[in-house]
Amino acid sequence: MTDINAYEAAPEGEFRDYVALLKPRVMSLVVFTAFVGLFVAPVDVHPFIAFCSVLFIALGGGASGALNMWYDRDIDAIMNRTQSRPIPSGRVEHSAALGLGLVLSIISVMMLGLVANWFAAGFLAFTIFFYAVVYTVWLKRWTPQNIVIGGAAGAFPPMIGWACATGGISIESLLMFALVFFWTPPHFWALALFMKEDYHNAGVPMLTVTHGRRVARRHIFAYTLVLAPFALWLGLTSVGGPLYMAVAVVLNAAFIRGGWQVLRRNEDAAIADGYLVERRVFKLSLYYLFLHFLALLVQSWMGGW
Amino acid sequence: MALRTEHEIHGRRRSRNVGLGVVLLGFVALVFGLTVVKVQEGGLVEGYDHQPRVSLTPIEPQAPAVARTPVQEVTE
Missing domain, CATH: 1.20.120 (Four Helix Bundle (Hemerythrin (Met), subunit A))
Structure with missing residues (x-):
């Protein structure tokens, strides 16, 4: 006798579900402030280098967004505002978000180091760490001052943009x-x-x-x-x-x-x-x-x- | 007869595959563009190539002529 089994298949998302993991709306703020930071710096940067620098800063920001969604999947499922995110809605597996976040973090930091300079790359790595670990894991659920200190993560991009051009602070x-x-x-x-x-x-x-x-x-x-x-x-x-x-x-x-x-x-x-x-x-x-x-x-x- | 019915999941898979393909091609183009720009910005880049080259030897201040003894020249 043959049994017919229906397996609980792993969710398979579309491409845009993975893009949504990177928090495109937050990314737009990162792109804009990082670009301004780079543009107003007193050192001229080749337009293509500037474009790539902003791109990888944004990618780093997106990576930290994916790590944030991976860690916060339990509370995202409760809040109205976040229920439709890819993980709580079941379109993307949480381990996929973790993998995407880690891989993109490494790629964005390495590429920013090669494109601009290693000071800016280190700064980006610190920003990702700050948002994903200091804010998401430590502060967000622990203190009502969470967004005050977590806000620093959002405030770093113009400094990274400036560092891409000048190599410093x-x-x-x-x-x-x-x-x-x-x-x-x-x-x-x-x-x-x-x-x-x-x-x-x-x-x-x-x-x-x-x-x-x-x-x-x-x-x-x-x-x-x-x-x-x-x-x-x-x-x-x-x-x-x-x-x-x-x-x-x-x-x-x-x-x-x-x-x-x-x-x-x-x-x-x-x-x-x-x-x-x-x-x-x-x-x-x-x-x-x-x-x-x-x-x-x-x-x-x-x-x- | 071949199975032609396409499940909705195939559409989602195609969306992922095409998306990733475009991203990878874009990345290749980006690295190529960066290479061109970096090489152009670098100007004339010369590195050590197993043989001393005049264009790479550091410029030393001219030593006074008396410092060079004939004995040294012979040993060289």
């Missing part, structure tokens, strides 16, 4: 780091204010959950105040100029005002209008970062002070 690249670093907490806490249930259900210690929304509102405002001097200071360095300064002054005034409005509201008012102000500040924060780096790019093209 300088005050300009440190200030570009500070710009993204201090921008991250208000950006994510504004998101956490109106995506309230998600993180709580997954057991991720978000500030809004552990210390309450009142504290989160205070933190948002405080970080917009801390952020502004760094954004303006960057305008006084060699990469700054009148255009950047004008953009920075307007955007920081708007961001501080937004932070103040978030601080002044209470939950009842926010629920009444469906978190209108919080959503607006979150949207503003996206423009804030994009326009700052765009201004740096245009300023560099125009010539600075």
